[in-house]
Amino acid sequence: MGLNPADVLAFPKIQAIVRDNGTAEVVVAGNSRNVQTAESLQELRENALAVVVGEARTLNRPVRVQIDDPEGHGELLVSPDGSKESVSYTAKAPRRRAEPPATTAPTPATVPAPRGNAMTPTPETTTPPAPAVEEAAVEEAAVEELPRRRSLKDTSFLVSAPVLEPATKGWRGTLTRMGFRMDPSGDEMSEREDIRTVSQHWPGPRTVAVVNRKGGANKTPTVVMLSAILARYSGAATVAWDNNESQGTLGWRTEKGAHDRSVLDLIDASQSLLSPSTNAAEIAKFVHHQTADKFDVLRSDENEEGDHEVTADEVDIAHQVLTRYYRLVIMDSGNTARAANWRRMIEHTNQLVVPVTAIEDRAEAARLTLQTLESRGGHDAELARNAVVIVSESTDAKRSMSGEALKRAKDEARRIADGFAPYVRAVVRIPYDPALVNGPIRYEALQPATQRAWLAAAAAVASGF
Template identity: 30%
Template sequence: MTAEALDRPVCTATIKDDETVVITIDAVEKEFASMPEAIGYLAETAGELRRPLKVTAFDPSSTTRPETSLIVGTDGSVDEDTSVPAKKRVPRRTGPSQAQSTSKASSTSTAVRDTPPAGQTAVIGAHFVPDAAAAEAADAASQAGQPNTVPEARPALPVVRQGPAPAPAPAPEETPLPVAPVQVEPGDPRVQLRPQVKAEKAAAPAREGFRGWWNATFKANLAATPGELATRARRARIQRPLDSHRTMAVVQLKGGATKTTVAYHLAATYGRIRGGNILAGEFNENQGTLGERALAGAHDRTTLDLIRNLSTVTRRTSDLVRYIRPQGDDRIHVLASPPEGADRRRVDGTSVKAAHDVLLSLYNLIILDTGNSAQASTWQAAVDVADSLVFVAQNKEDDLRLLEATIEGVKAQGHAAKFGQSILVITNTAQPNTERLARLKEYGAGIGLAAVVVVPFDRSLQEGQDFDYEALNPATRQAYEEATAALTDQL
C-alpha cells in the first residue's frame, strides 16, 4: 500500500491535548472531535483519489515520537509508512557529560599551567619535566612557524631530597566522647527493613482512548490525557490498603431514596476495582429490593435464614454458600432480606450484631442497606457497627426534609462523631433543580461530612430494572468511582 501512495496532497494530522485532531490537506484545515472521525475523513479523501493517502501525524506532547508518517487506505486502514524513518526526539545531554567535559578542560588547563618553561630540567612536587626529544621537536616547530603538535609532557617522579627526613610531629591524643545509648521504641522507622509507602512511579503511557490504541498499535509512548490520569488517581484511592476489615451503612429514612441502588453500586465498584471479599448485605425491618434487583442465586435463603442457623457457621466462607448470592463480573456477594410475609421475630438489633460479627471475619468490606425507621433496632444496630455512613438523597424536596430527619436520628443514637468519616451521595433526577442541588450540597458540607458526590440521572437505574453495571453511563460510573474513593479515604 505504501508504493501506491503519492506525496500529494500534503496531509498532516495534529493531535491536541484534549484528543481533538486537526487535519490539514494542502493548507486547508478541518478539526475533528476524535481520531476515528479524522481517519474516516482521510479515508473518504483517499477514496476520492482512488489510492492510499500519506499523512504525517504530529503529537507535540510525545517525548519520544513527536512525528510519525502513516498511510491511510481507502477502507480506513492505518499503517505506518516504513519508507520514512520516524523522527525521534533526542534527549538533551545532562550533568554527567558536561561535568566530564569540564573536568577534561580543567585537567588540560592544569597541565598547561604546570608545564615549566623551556630549558628547565628538574622540578619538585607537582611540576613536569619535558622529554629532551620532545623539547627539540618543539623548538624546530617554533622556528618553522608551525603549531606545536608535541604531546603533553609526562609527569616526572618527585625529586628525593638528600639527608634524613624530619620526624613527624606526634598527633595529639583525642579524648573519646561519651556515647549515649540509642533508645528505640517499637515501630521506630529507623529499624524498619522496608519502607511503608513505595515511591510513586513515573506516569505510564496512555492505555485508554485513541492514545492507548496508538501506543498499542505503533509501540508509541503517548502520554495519558488528564482524564485518564484522574481515573488512575481515583482507582489508586479505591485500592488503598486498609489496616482492618471495614463496614459502611447506607442510611436514609425515606423509602425509594436510592439506598439499595447506592449500596449495590458502591459494593460493585469495590469489587471491580479493588477486589477481595466484598458483601452487600440487607438488614431491613421491612422487605427490601436488593435481592430482587441483584442476580438470583441457586437458593432463596435470606438474612433470616442466616440468623436462624448462625450457630452452624464456623467462620469459613464455605459455610456461607447456602446464604449468599454471587454477582458475576461485579465480584461481590449479596445477602438479601427476607420477604414481607416471613417471621421476623428473630431479626432484631442483637441478631444483626451477632451476624455482623461473623460476616466481618469473612469479608474485607461490608456495605449494609438499611431500613426506614430510626426507632427499629435493626437500623440502630447497623448504624452502631458501621465505621462510616453513606447518606443518600435524590434531588427532591421530600428527600431533603427526610435527610435532615436521618441526620437527627443518627445524632440521637450518639454517632454524630461519624459525620467526619461519612459522605453524602445525591442522585439527580431527569430534570434536576439546580437551586435545590446547591442546598443539598451546602447542607452536607455544613454538618461536617467528608465529601458530597452527585450521581447524574441514569435511566437504567430509575426504572426498577435489574442492576447491570455494564449498562451504566460513563458519567455514572465515574461518579460512583468518586464516591467509593471518597469513602475509602475515610476508612
C-alpha cells in the same frame, strides 16, 4: 504557592525520613522509595524531596509530606511543579556535648645536678603537654575524616519508585497506541487515583451503612453500586446485606441464587458457621452471588406470611458471621432510625453513607438523619461528621428530556450537594442513568459518565476506612 492545607488530601500518607548516618527514605502508603545518597544533610534533604515531587507529579496534585530529620520534624505541602510550603516545623533540641574534665597545670620538673658538684643546681623545666581538650579535638577531627560505613540493611538495588504509565484514554491514548508515548491527562490521573483508593486492602473488616429515613432516596442502588465497585477493583470478599427490619428491596434489584435463604436462615445456622471446623465455602448456602459484579447479597426475609422483625441481638450475630467470611460489609437499611436493628447497625459501622435524590423532601430526610445521629453524640456523631453524601439527579425531571428540565435537574442536584458540603466529609453527585431506575442493577449497564461518578463515590467512601 498559597495552598490551603485543608484542600490538600492526606492520602496517600507520605513520610520523608533523613538520618544522620547519611541515608534517607521516602515512604508512600507504607512502600519505601529509594533516596540517592549525598555528601551533606541539605543535599540529602533535597534528594528526598525530589522523590516526593515525583509522587506529586504522578498524582497530578499537591501532596502532604511528614518530614523528620536530625534537626527537626514537621509537615510540608509539595506541588507537582516542585514548589513547597511549610505547614509546621519543630526544631529538635541540640544535643549538649559533655564538657571535658578540668585539668591541673603541670608543675615544672626539676632536674637535679650531678652528684659531687658543689654548684647550685640550676632548675630546668620540661615543655608542658598540650591540654587534654585539644587532644580530644584532634582525635575527634581524625574520626570525622574516616569514611562512614553504612549498613547493608539501609540500601537496596531494587527500584521502587512508581512508574508513570502512558495515557490510555482520549486523544492522548490514541497517540500512545500509535507509538507516540503520551502522559495521561489530569482527568485520567484522577481516575487512576480513585481506582488505587478503592483497590486498597485494610487490616480487619470494614462495615458501611447506607442510611436515609425517607424511602425512594436511592439507598438500594447505592448499596449495589458501592459493593460492585469495591468488589471489582479490590478483589476483597464483599457482601451487601439488606438490614431492613422486615422486608427490603435489595433482593429484588440483584441476582438471585439457587436457593431462597435469607438473613434469618443465616442467623439460625450461626453456631455452625462460626465453628472453627466449618469450611469457608459454606457461606454460599446463605448468600446470593452476583456473577458479573463479584459480590454476594444477604437478603432480608421475603416470606409474605412472616412477621418477624430483626432484633439488635440478631444483628450482632449476623455481623459476627459475615465479618468472619468477608472483608467488606455494605449494609442497606430501613427507614426507621429508632428501630433496634437500625441502631445496632450504626454501632457496627465504620463509614456512613447518606444517599439522596435531588428532591427537597429526600434531602430534608437526609439532613434529619444526620442531625439525629449527631445529637446522639459519641460514635454516632463522629459517623455523621465523617459521612459521605451521594446526591443523584432526579429521575422525574429527566423524563421530559427537555433541555430546560435537564438544566433544572443539574442545578437542583448542585444546590443540594452544596448545602451538605460544610457538614460532612465528602459530597459526590451522580448523573441520571435509566439503568438505575428499574430492574436488576448491573455496573456494566451504566453509561460511562455514571460509572465514573460512582467510582468517585466509592473512592470517597474507601478513603474513610
